[in-house]
Amino acid sequence: MKSRISPRQVLSRTLHCVAFALATHAFQAAAAPAVDIDAIKPSPSLVKMLPLEYQKPGAMLTTGVNPDVAPVKFIDDDGNLTGLIPDLVKAAAKKLGLKIDFQQTSFDALQPGLQAKRFDFILSLADFPSRQKMMTLIDYLNISETVVIKPGSTLSIQNLDSLCGLNVAIPRGTATVQMAEKLSEKCVAAGKKPIVSTTYPDTNMTLLAIGNDSSNAAWIDSPVASYNASKFPDRYKIAYSEYIAPYGVGFPNDEKGRKLAMAFQAAFLELQKDGIYAKLMQKWGLSEKDAIPGFTINGAK
Incomplete structure (x- = not known):
């Protein structure tokens, strides 16, 4: 049910956003260690795992993301999309020789957007068995x-x-x-x-x-x-x-979607082997106990 927003509520929301931005800046300034995502090079063996149409240099994938779950996915004080999963996906895309177009949307538009093929994959949502009937999910973070x-x-x-x-x-x-x-x-x-x-x-x-x-x-x-x-x-x-349940990156359940999911899972596993996943978890202040180093596909039962 929608209600009229009073001037007091507007002021409250404005103050909250300012405080959130300042806290985010302080959080990122103190976070460590740094990860140079731009320095990651494509892995030929991983590129070959992609559907053929995405194996050409600079191929673009579109992903839908609801940026309101700090520190997993959110907008920083400079207006940029940031957080654990954007960083992780950017790093995986470097391994796969891909470019990513991040499209901001609301949470309730993620799954319909994936099914309507507006998005090649979505970031991200809890992995429930009921959702596995509609998409393939790569689990990357345990949540409560x-x-x-x-x-x-x-x-x-x-x-x-x-x-x-x-x-x-x-x-x-x-x-x-x-x-x-x-x-x-x-x-x-x-x-x-x-x-x-x-x-x-x-x-x-x-x-x-x-x-x-x-x-x-x-x-x-x-x-x-x-x-x-x-x-x-x-x-x-x-x-x-x-x-x-764990958070998962969602891909379509068709042949192309499953092939993309397998390629991204392999890229995530290389990032884990290289120590980048652990560094990103540490960078964003997330507990090691909530990590899913195996990046299980459809792991929720």
Whole structure:
């Protein structure tokens, strides 16, 4: 449901964006080690794995990305797309002799865009068995479903069942929307109040909902929850986290899509062997325990 944005909300969102940009700049300045992606050279054996039409020098692929999940994929204070997965894909593209056209879109437009062939692949979304029926996913990062609240909140979130009766903010188009609906039905069946879910266009707007008291809690993915709780401890606090699925890069399920996925998986594995994947995880402040060095295809069960 859409509502009119008040001047106070506009000011709140503006201040949030300014603070986010400053924190992002500080985060990147302190991050290490540096990785020179431009210095990566094509691997002839990897190039031969690509569909024939992409083996010519400078071949271009288009990828859709929703840049609102820092530090995995987001817009920095200079207006550039950055984060772990853009860096990882750029590095893999260098290995494959490809150029990448990153097209920004909303999360709920990723899968339709892939199916309509507007995108050659998409960055990125949780690998669920239900999604494997529609696309081929290369897993690259373990994530958890995370509940975020305001630091001064008196809420006690022991598990997801603790969300019964609360107003919960959720990013639009994510699997969490369906999870919240099923959980709400469970709440009612147990004689508890239902969850009141409110969806927002992206993760940043979802977090703002608890900042302006529109919602009691935000239900989002762990990377962006950890990032914001670390950078804005006076605004956000992680109340609960539970492993759900890995993030995956999505390719079409047709023959060409699967061949592209196999080529990118091989490129990712070379980046792992070269130590670049580990350096990128470290650069973006992501835990080694959440790494998926084998880059499993359709690994979620």
